[in-house]
Structure formats: C-alpha cells, structure tokens
Amino acid sequence: MKKLILIFLSLTVLTLTSSNAAIYKGQRVFVKKCLKCHDAGQNFVSKYKMRTWKKLMKKKGKKLAALHLKKRKAKKSWKYFRSKKYSKKTKHLKQFLVEYARDSGNVPACN
Secondary structure, X not given: OHHHHHHHHHHHHHHHHHHOOOHHHHHHHXXXXXXXXXXXXXXXXXXXXXXXXXXXXXXXXXXXXXXXXXXXXXXXXXXXXXXXXXXXXXXXXXXHHHHOOXXXXXXXXXX
C-alpha cells in the first residue's frame, strides 16, 4: 500500500512540474521566431501591459496569431502561426511576455 501511495505521489509531482510553463523557454521561442521581424525585442515585449498580453495569448494564442495573419507585413510568419509548433509553445511564450510586460517591472535580456 505504501508503494502505491509513493508511486502515485511521484507521478503527481512529475505531472505538475512538467505541465508548467517556463519563462526561459518562452524567451527562446521569442528569440528564434519573433526577433526576425520585431528587432527591438525588449522594447516590443514591454510595449504592452500584462493584461493585454494575457488577452492576446488566450486560447493558445489565437488572437496573437490572428493579428499576424491579417497583416501583409507579417507574411514571413504566417507558416509558423499556422503550425502545431506555435500552439504547443504558446504557454511558454505567454509566460515570457507576461513576465516582462510594461507593468511587470522586469527587463528581459534577449540575446
């Protein structure tokens, strides 16, 4: 019985830790995918408040993707925003964008 409880607790801890978003992963996504068009990375991230980033990133970032898909200037990114990679990485990207929003007081080091 003790082994069963120990196994259950171990699996619960592993599940909880692996499902959380990571800011550093979001930063990596931003550097790889977003800096191509948004050169001023730090200024761009701090352009919006936390509330705005949260709204844009709801439902796996569909609003942010829609903004990019509407604009001709963002044609380079259309393939990415339609891909599964984008929907998989949105929780990390959201965490990064919210963490370094204008009203957060934090400053990212995008390098």
